[in-house]
Amino acid sequence: xLTAKDLHPAPGQxxxxxxxxxxxxxxxxxxxxxxxxxxxMANQLSGEELYSWHMVxxxxxxxxxxxxxxxxxxxxxxxxxxLDLVIVVGGVDITRSFTQYQVQWLQSQDRKGxxxxxxxxxxxxxxxxxxxxxxxxxxxWECMAALQERYPKVHCNNRLFTLDQKRMTxxxxxxxxxxxxxxxxxxxxxxxxxxxxxxxxxxxxxxxQDQQRVPLRQVHKAGESKPKLIDVIxxxxxxxxxxxxxxxxxxxxxxxxxxxERMFLKYVHCSPSRYYLRLRLDRARQLLKLSSLSIVEIxxxxxxxxxxxxxxxxxxxxxxxxRDERKVAWDTDPAQSVHTSLVDEGLIKGSDRAKAALLSxxxxxxxxxxxxx
Numbered sequence: 001x002l003t004a005k006d007l008h009p010a011p012g013q014x015x016x017x018x019x020x021x022x023x024x025x026x027x028x029x030x031x032x033x034x035x036x037x038x039x040x041m042a043n044q045l046s047g048e049e050l051y052s053w054h055m056v057x058x059x060x061x062x063x064x065x066x067x068x069x070x071x072x073x074x075x076x077x078x079x080x081x082x083l084d085l086v087i088v089v090g091g092v093d094i095t096r097s098f099t100q101y102q103v104q105w106l107q108s109q110d111r112k113g114x115x116x117x118x119x120x121x122x123x124x125x126x127x128x129x130x131x132x133x134x135x136x137x138x139x140x141w142e143c144m145a146a147l148q149e150r151y152p153k154v155h156c157n158n159r160l161f162t163l164d165q166k167r168m169t170x171x172x173x174x175x176x177x178x179x180x181x182x183x184x185x186x187x188x189x190x191x192x193x194x195x196x197x198x199x200x201x202x203x204x205x206x207x208x209q210d211q212q213r214v215p216l217r218q219v220h221k222a223g224e225s226k227p228k229l230i231d232v233i234x235x236x237x238x239x240x241x242x243x244x245x246x247x248x249x250x251x252x253x254x255x256x257x258x259x260x261e262r263m264f265l266k267y268v269h270c271s272p273s274r275y276y277l278r279l280r281l282d283r284a285r286q287l288l289k290l291s292s293l294s295i296v297e298i299x300x301x302x303x304x305x306x307x308x309x310x311x312x313x314x315x316x317x318x319x320x321x322x323r324d325e326r327k328v329a330w331d332t333d334p335a336q337s338v339h340t341s342l343v344d345e346g347l348i349k350g351s352d353r354a355k356a357a358l359l360s361x362x363x364x365x366x367x368x369x370x371x372x373x
Contacts, residue, residue, distance in 0.1 A: 017187065019053045020083040022102065023073060024125070026092035026360055028172060029065040031120040035087060035176035041196045042184050050188060056080045058102055066091045068356045077105045086114055087168075090121030093363050094143060095290055103129045115165075119179070120172035127151040132169070138162040140172035141212055142365055145283050146290035149301065160210045171212040178206040228253040229263050236276050240283050243303040246272055281317055284310070286365040288326045295322050328362070 019039065021032060039051040057063050060076030080086075086109050090097065106129050110116060118126050123139040124147050126132045133153040138161050148156045161170035161179035163186075170179040177200065185193040185205075197205050232249050244252075249272065250260040264272045280302040287298045299310035299322075314322045361367050 020086045025097040026066045027089040028091040034174045038180040087117040088122030094121035117168035119176040123169040136162045145286045
C-alpha cells in the first residue's frame with residue numbers, strides 16, 4: 001500500500017508528473033485503462049519514470065467499476081497531496097455518482113493551481129463544481145445534452161478530447177488514449193508519443209479535431225460514403241429545438257425532397273421525417289434520465305409544439321410515457337436495486353458481475369436502444 005510520502009520526490013530525484021485518478025462509483029474501466037496505459041508505456045519506452053499514477057477515492061474505500069469489478073485505491077482524497085494533475089473518471093449514472101465532498105476537494109485542487117481533467121462522463125462533475133465555466137469541454141456524447149442544458153457556461157463540443165493549459169477533458173471509450181498521447185507529445189515530444197501509439201497498435205494518433213461520433217457510421221462503408229446524407233443528418237442533429245422542414249433540408253444539399261426521401265429509404269431504411277423524430281426523441285430520453293429539466297422544458301428543447309404532443313409521440317415510439325421514464329430513472333436508487341435484486345435471486349456478492357452491471361445500466365439513456373437481429 002502506497003503512502004502519501006510516495007507522492008513526494010526524494011532530494012535530487014527527477015521531477016515526474018504525478019497523476020491522480022479520482023474514481024467515481026460505476027466508473028468505466030475502459031476509460032481508466034485508456035488513460036493509464038499510455039503513461040506506463042511512456043515510462044517503459046523512455047526508460048525513465050516520466051509519470052506516476054495514483055488511484056483516489058473519497059475515503060480510501062474500494063469502488064466498483066461499471067462492470068462490477070472492485071478497485072482498491074492508493075489514497076483517500078485527504079491523503080492525495082502534491083499531485084500535478086487530477087482526472088475525474090466518470091461512468092454510469094453520472095448525475096448520482098459523486099458527492100459534495102468530492103466537488104469541494106476538486107475546487108480546492110483548482111485553488112492550488114493543479115490541472116484538472118475528466119474522462120468519459122467525468123467532465124460533468126467538473127461542470128457541477130463550476131470548474132469548466134468558460135472552458136471548452138469534451139464529454140461522452142450520451143451525457144452531452146444534459147451537461148449543456150444544466151451548465152450553459154460550459155462550451156461543450158463533439159470532439160474526442162479538449163486540451164488547454166488548465167483543463168483536459170475527453171469523451172469515453174478509448175478516447176482518453178488519444179488525449180494522453182497528445183499530452184505526452186506536449187511534455188516529451190512526438191517521437192515518444194508515436195512509439196507509444198505503435199505499441200498499442202494504433203494506426204494513427206487522433207487529434208483534438210477528430211469527432212467522437214460520426215453521424216450514420218453504417219453508410220461509411222467502402223464505396224458507400226454519402227456526404228449529402230451525412231450533411232443532412234448533421235443539420236438535423238444541430239437543429240433539434242427548432243426542426244427544419246424537409247424542403248429546407250433538401251435545398252441545403254441541392255437535391256429534391258423526393259431524392260432526399262429515396263436516399264433515406266435506401267441507406268437508413270426509414271423516411272427523413274421519421275429519422276428526425278427519432279433524433280429528437282433520443283435527445284428527450286437523455287434529458288429525462290440525466291437532467292432535472294421539467295417535462296415541459298424537455299418538450300420545448302426537443303422541438304415539440306406542446307407537452308401532450310410530446311407525450312403521445314414518446315409513448316408511441318419508446319413504449320413508455322415521459323413521466324414514467326423519469327420515474328424509473330430518478331425514483332430508484334440503482335445501487336440499492338442491484339443489491340436487492342441479487343439478494344432476491346440468491347446471488348452472492350461479486351458472483352454475477354454481468355447481472356449487476358446490467359441492472360445498474362437501466363438508468364442510462366441508451367439502455368435497450370438497439371434491437372437484436
